Amino acid sequence: MNSKIKLHRNLIIGLHNALHESFFEPNKYADKVLERTLKFNKKWGSKDRGFVSESFYEIIRWKNQLEFFANRKLSPESINLIIATYLLYNKMGLEPFPEFEKVYVKKIKDRFKLPFPSPSIKYSIPEWMQTVLENELGEQWSREINALNVPAQTVIRTNSLKITAENLIEVLREENVYVDYIKGYKDALIMQDKKNIFKTQAFKDGLFEIQDASSQRVGEFLEVKPGMRVIDSCAGAGGKTLHLAALMENKGHIIAMDIHEWKLQTLKQRARRNGAHNIQTKIIEDSKTLKRLENSADRVLIDAPCSGLGVLRRNPDAKWKLNEEFIGRVKEEQRQILQNHSNLVKKNGILVYATCSILPSENSLQVENFLKENSNYELIEEKKLMPSVCNFDGFYMAKLLRIK
Structure with missing residues (x-):
């Protein structure tokens, strides 16, 4: 301060x-x-x-x-x-x-x-949240909430459809915006200081998007290739959809779906700015929307609605807006989405289930339960990005192969 x-x-x-x-x-x-x-x-x-x-x-x-x-x-x-x-x-x-x-x-x-009379005061979280974190993460919970109390730095994703990370660094420097590479990330750059980068010409020209480093891992995890048919089934305003378009080099077909039309409208505007031409938006009106797309996709991304406990460093107000009842509801929603949207993948195709939560009950346990009921899928790999380890947002992702 x-x-x-x-x-x-x-x-x-x-x-x-x-x-x-x-x-x-x-x-x-x-x-x-x-x-x-x-x-x-x-x-x-x-x-x-x-x-x-x-x-x-x-x-x-x-x-x-x-x-x-x-x-x-x-x-x-x-x-x-x-x-x-x-x-x-x-x-x-x-x-x-x-x-x-x-x-x-x-x-x-x-x-x-x-001295602080309780951990919930020390770490500044509601008591119910402390109990949930403790129950699910054990001794590790305080380490994670400690990391989530550190304000997030701004990370941008280079739009590789238009520019390389090296060239973007130069372009931004000319606008007095200074960024650094992040080791182990191809297109991610971290800002050195706080600036309103939405006002830069580079942003208006669609040379980058703001996207946390952990979130960028999700697109890579999907292993998309140019020419594939990909469904982003909870696309929202499309941060990950745009990343997929770049990874596919604008070749192939991405269907970006959501239940909220206004989010898809935002995605369309962003896609225009990004020069991403292989994205089709589709509002999920009812079960028929999904029925028509069954067994059609090489890759399906389910970026599921979740508690958002992995992104508290950038959304600290969520601590006071969340409650246990909401988490219970969202877990049921995750279960249903995973079940219903898994049918969109064709044989030998890949489904990725991802959340920005750090709770096993929203993550690995959801996947375990799904696999028990769906023998036509097998788990290839799962990744847990914990804030205390990666220093970015908390994320979970599971890669599932449809075998029959």
Whole structure:
């Protein structure tokens, strides 16, 4: 945290409003809330924007700790107290703003010295989540949540349909954006510092997409080749679909499916920018949509809906929005999708089941149960990317061969 910045009251008001929206207004997601906040406050300079962005995410990430230090639960009335606690913890003085009038600085600073009463406060997660992680990951759980509390760095994927990674580094350097190679990744580059790269000409020209290094492993894992027929059956806005198009060198046919038409519309726009011409979008209206595609694909990717526990470093608000009931529902959804979409693969074709979760019950156990009921498939390989080991998002992927 930059303690040199001069804090203006309108920054505190903007931060307060963004936190209120994110925590106390239904269906508001942190990334969109922040985007709107920054758009609305066009007069803020780059340091101001940096301060609000970083503080917003760090307060969301460390909510439990800050509540403990402040000795108050976060509520619409206590947001300013939590902001003050965050500033004090980061050794920033409190300006004499009316928002901080009733803050007892000494009381808060005294609490910084106290030991945390529970792991859920230490790691800043809900108690139910601690129990679930402990039950599923054993002793390893705290190592993983520790890694997931480190803010994610921005990783981009070179669009190999248009440019090589080497040339992209040069092009970005000309726009004062500096990136480095990531060892062991062909097209992934990591940003050296935070910048709004959506404004670069390189992005507008479709030379890269933002995609975490672990997510890029999924496309490679599918082993696609130019000329194949590939179905991305939960394509969403198409990050992995676009990667598949690049890996296939625009040759062959990709059918990108989803139940949400608006996501497929976003994918179409991105595909145009990327120069990816071999993608056809198809909305899943009912079981007939799947029926028509049975036994037709060389490769099927099921990037299944999941808890998203592997991507908490970039979506820390999910900690407070998730609940056990949702995870139970999503596991049933995964089971059904895996069963129904497995029929799209032709004999000797490959199915990849992937999630951005670190829970075995969403991952290897789903695959085990599927194989028990489907003797026409066998497991070739599975990969578990754990945040504490790979330093990127947590992902799981299983490669299944249809043998009959």
